[in-house]
Amino acid sequence: MAVLQEYKCPCCGGAIEFSSSIQKMKCPYCDSEFEMEALQEFDRVLGEEAEKSDQMEWETEPGTGWQEEEAEHLRVYVCKSCGGEIVGDETLSATACPYCNNPVIMMGQFKGDLKPDFVIPFKLDKNAAKEGLKKHMKGKILLPKSFKDENRINEIKGIYVPFWLFDADADAHIRYKATRTQFWSDANYNYTRTSFYSVLRAGTIGFEKVPVDGSSKMADDLMESIEPYNFSDAVDFQTAYLAGYLADRYDVSAQESISRANERIKKSTEEAFASTVQGYATVRTEHSSIALQNGKAKYALYPVWLLNSTYKGQKYTFAMNGQTGKFVGDLPMDKGAFWRWWGLIASIGTALCLLILFLYNNWGGLFG
Template identity: 30%
Template sequence: MQFKCANCGGNVVYDPSDGHMKCMSCQSVDTEEVVTQEDSYSCPSCGAKLEINDFTSATKCGYCGAYLIIDEKITYPYGPDLLIPFRFSKEQATELLRKSFKDKLFCPNDFLSERTLENLEGDYIPFWMYSYDTHAVWDGTGEKRRSWRQGDTEYTEISTYHVHREIDIDFNQVPVDASIAMPDAVMDLMEPYEYKDLTKFEPKYMSGYIAETYNQPPDALEARAKSKIDLDTEQWLASTMSGYSALKPMQKVFDHKPTAREFAMMPVWRYVYRYRNKQYEYYINGQTGKVYGKLPKSTTKIWFSTTTLFVALVLLLKALQFLVEVF
């Protein structure tokens, strides 16, 4: 499907700066009409063949630049339940990135002027959100020690207690990245998202962006959600058992009863630059504005900063010497 302008026939996209739909050609607001396409493999605007893979759910025509949504990838069983809509527009995200480059101490002076932008797109990254009712039981012994001295003898009293804890925890929407192409390490650094902004999915939020459906089914990724909540459960239990010098579990049972599995999409701006024949990628959390990416390092600047440090140390030593001579 495609969102087209009722006034001029141009492509209408979701504008995060005010939450309205905007025509890319005549700038009209909320004039969108939904046009469905017969086949998902060619652009309804210009007829060009679309470059999509098995997971593509929204794309941009490489020929005319129109944004399209692949109908069968946004409906059952591939469609998202929820999403966090983009909150930063392309212009706002570019400004955040420019500021972040300027602050980098070791970035080469000519990087800002010499880099060439290869690609700049807003991507919706697929996530599975797992919810559980957890019942945790911890049963074992705890030791408390008390030491004192009498004359030349030191005494230690060890008291052993039976410790039993049972807690119920509701885990809501524990996120696990369901995209193979997006490195987990990058997504970990993009987090956290503010999940209170999770919104019921509507196709309009995808217009103007690239998106993919989940690459793996929820069963395949559930182990990662469970290892996250195991860790949290351990911490909850530990917080109720302070004051012991040693704890020995005899029985530890975590029962995670699944209550919901939802497919959600999270917004990321992805920038690809080329500088001195090398490609650099930067990511901006499309909701919080958090920036992540590796910049090229300038060896000249690093040398300069080391020298400055050295000079300062020498001056300090000289000053100390002077003080010694005076007294």
């Protein structure tokens, strides 16, 4: 059994949670508020006590054993409040007990290399996520009315998603092919002169905290869509911030994430240096060589609200940046509305064109 962490209220013993609105730990039962540092110290004392008292060994004889492969990916925890058994996968780091709903944190997921360097605490709550979805659906003409009108959200969960943050200085040598054009004419001909240039630019540019999703369970495009995060709100990691939310530890290593970070850094470096190539009609990158220096990767947990919905048998996932409120998620399309609008606009467009042609033909003299 792995070790679970729950934060208990020093006043009433209830399970306490991190409140995004006051940025403190708060007991939902007696409304007491606690500073993070005070609670952390209190928790350390309790932890020492627990280590001394909880020397419990369990021996069980399983009835039908898990397949070795299945068992490898499963973890079983015991809730400290009610003793209920919590089964999760190997990356589950924080959740709520399915029996007593107390928030629990799997401390083993944050030991050694698995301990995040930073965490951006949630700034927005569940109601903000619901409002975000309403705003997201507003003004979408082709969204099915039934999807908009009925509350189709199956679940809303606040989750800390693991991200790798890459810092690097890019040393760039880029060659662009650029053109300039001149136009002139004489009595008989129009002339165009196109001059071709090879434009070289070299220099350095720095990037900091370029995030790459470290969880294979989260769609990478969904996680990149809710960027950017403002790193100035990040704090040193403390498990207390996770209370009341779900959390996963990374299962995509920093090494595996490097290629995506490189891709983004390369693209932005080329664009940044291209902006210094001015006075040309066209500019095209012909060759670029980018060497990264002082590359470092940090591990952080970023706040995300996930909303799941099912419509006509298909699952739709929406995500909201728990810090900035940026809301994304692909919406279903009403095919009937698509063709109705197409027909309506085509009819109006055709009628208008005919009217313009008719007016021009009959009163063209008036338009000159």
